[in-house]
Amino acid sequence: MHSKMTAFMRKLVEKYNIVILHSQTNSFHSLCQVRVQAWKEVSGKEITFKNIDIAKEYDLLVQLIKDEQPDSIVHFAEQRAAPYSMKNSKTKRYTIDNNVSGSNNLCCAIIDAEVDAHIVHLGTMGVYGYGTSGGEIPEGYIDVTLPGGREANILHPAHPGSIYHATKCLDAIMWQFYQKNDDLRITDLHQGIVWGTNTPQTIKDERLVNRFDYDGDYGTVLNRFLMQGAMGVPLTVYGTGGQTRGFIHVTDTAKCIEIAVDNPPKKGDRVEIFNQIAETRRVRDVAALVADQTGVEVNNIPNPRQEAAENELDVSNKKFCNLGLEPTTLDAGLFDEVTQIVKKYKDRCDPTKILPASFWNKKRAQECADLDPNSVKLGEEKETVNGV
Numbered sequence: 213m214h215s216k217m218t219a220f221m222r223k224l225v226e227k228y229n230i231v232i233l234h235s236q237t238n239s240f241h242s243l244c245q246v247r248v249q250a251w252k253e254v255s256g257k258e259i260t261f262k263n264i265d266i267a268k269e270y271d272l273l274v275q276l277i278k279d280e281q282p283d284s285i286v287h288f289a290e291q292r293a294a295p296y297s298m299k300n301s302k303t304k305r306y307t308i309d310n311n312v313s314g315s316n317n318l319c320c321a322i323i324d325a326e327v328d329a330h331i332v333h334l335g336t337m338g339v340y341g342y343g344t345s346g347g348e349i350p351e352g353y354i355d356v357t358l359p360g361g362r363e364a365n366i367l368h369p370a371h372p373g374s375i376y377h378a379t380k381c382l383d384a385i386m387w388q389f390y391q392k393n394d395d396l397r398i399t400d401l402h403q404g405i406v407w408g409t410n411t412p413q414t415i416k417d418e419r420l421v422n423r424f425d426y427d428g429d430y431g432t433v434l435n436r437f438l439m440q441g442a443m444g445v446p447l448t449v450y451g452t453g454g455q456t457r458g459f460i461h462v463t464d465t466a467k468c469i470e471i472a473v474d475n476p477p478k479k480g481d482r483v484e485i486f487n488q489i490a491e492t493r494r495v496r497d498v499a500a501l502v503a504d505q506t507g508v509e510v511n512n513i514p515n516p517r518q519e520a521a522e523n524e525l526d527v528s529n530k531k532f533c534n535l536g537l538e539p540t541t542l543d544a545g546l547f548d549e550v551t552q553i554v555k556k557y558k559d560r561c562d563p564t565k566i567l568p569a570s571f572w573n574k575k576r577a578q579e580c581a582d583l584d585p586n587s588v589k590l591g592e593e594k595e596t597v598n599g600v
């Protein structure tokens with residue numbers, strides 16, 4: 213999972229003594245071997261890859277941490293797709309088992325290995341819910357007035373919108389516990405929707421190319437729209453497109469992780485929480501940008517998700533900006549970079565995977581019953597404004 217980050221992670225491995233954790237699949241394993249080799253050729257540097265399922269192979273995880281004695285552990289080892297998590301009972305149960313056990317095992321393993329490693333965890337903006345704060349969403353903790361008039365600063369209430377997002381809320385509670393009980397040093401990154409495909413590291417070699425998900429289960433909204441625009445397919449806006457979300461380019465994601473690793477909390481500090489987003493946008497406005505650039509139509513289809521049709525979203529990202537992040541905003545030049553990748557690999561596109569295939573509940577499934585996956589046909593490839 214999140215293999216889009218792998219080359220950047222290699223840079224971290226070289227710069228620091230770090231262990232990176234990923235979710236595991238067979239194809240992921242062989243892909244990693246190819247990419248590790250490519251990175252060695254590009255940079256002259258070697259890193260070690262270990263294939264461990266941290267949700268199940270606890271003893272191997274403890275041994276790895278003992279052997280490596282890492283300063284930091286970047287924890288990406290979670291099932292990371294909200295729609296996949298909502299497909300059926302099997303995917304809901306897998307998402308909970310994998311994500312929650314993995315995070316708990318990691319904390320236990322750091323304690324058992326007796327290594328003071330800083331955990332940098334990939335969380336999500338979705339833990340806050342959308343538009344539930346009554347104002348700007350603060351970074352992790354919110355000022356409240358308790359009954360009796362006492363002022364307090366507490367962990368922001370959890371408002372998950374999917375089982376995937378619920379696992380990140382459960383993680384957040386676990387981080388609070390292990391910090392309090394065992395003095396673990398933890399940073400939780402509340403990340404928005406990632407878009408784009410290359411980082412300055414991955415662009416160095418074809419074999420370092422990131423995964424690009426365009427399907428309804430794994431593809432995130434802007435990458436899906438960019439793919440649909442490039443392939444001449446009407447854009448799949450769910451409902452009115454009034455959903456406002458936080459967005460971040462993959463290069464900024466990588467930069468934020470570097471900043472987080474460079475700025476660990478001290479022993480005894482509370483869990484550090486950053487909002488990892490560059491900007492907020494409404495889905496229909498994002499669709500309009502892509503439609504303008506490619507000339508494809510916008511197709512408002514029934515929403516497969518149980519979510520507010522319209523919401524406002526105001527998010528603080530001051531901490532990363534104060535530490536040097538210069539946010540990359542939605543940009544036609546970067547859209548073209550994604551479009552080039554889509555066109556290069558267009559033969560791999562299966563149009564039957566474009567419509568949503570995961571429905572949050574029975575009512576949403578019924579409302580989407582007329583969506584026919586076989587009805588989507590790839591149109592003519594579209595030129596973008598920059599002529600790519």
Ligand code: USQ
Nearest residue numbers: 292293294336337338403404405432433448449450455495
């Ligand atoms: N949407 C559409 N059309 C599409 C796909 C999505 O209108 O073809 C809408 C969705 O209904 C939703 C919004 O776009 O309102 C965002 O959907 P998304 O699939 O891009 O993002 P989401 O499912 O919320 O989750 C993704 C990743 C998750 C990450 C999260 C950041 O799966 O790993 O944590 O983005 S956030 O949502 O800010 O929590």
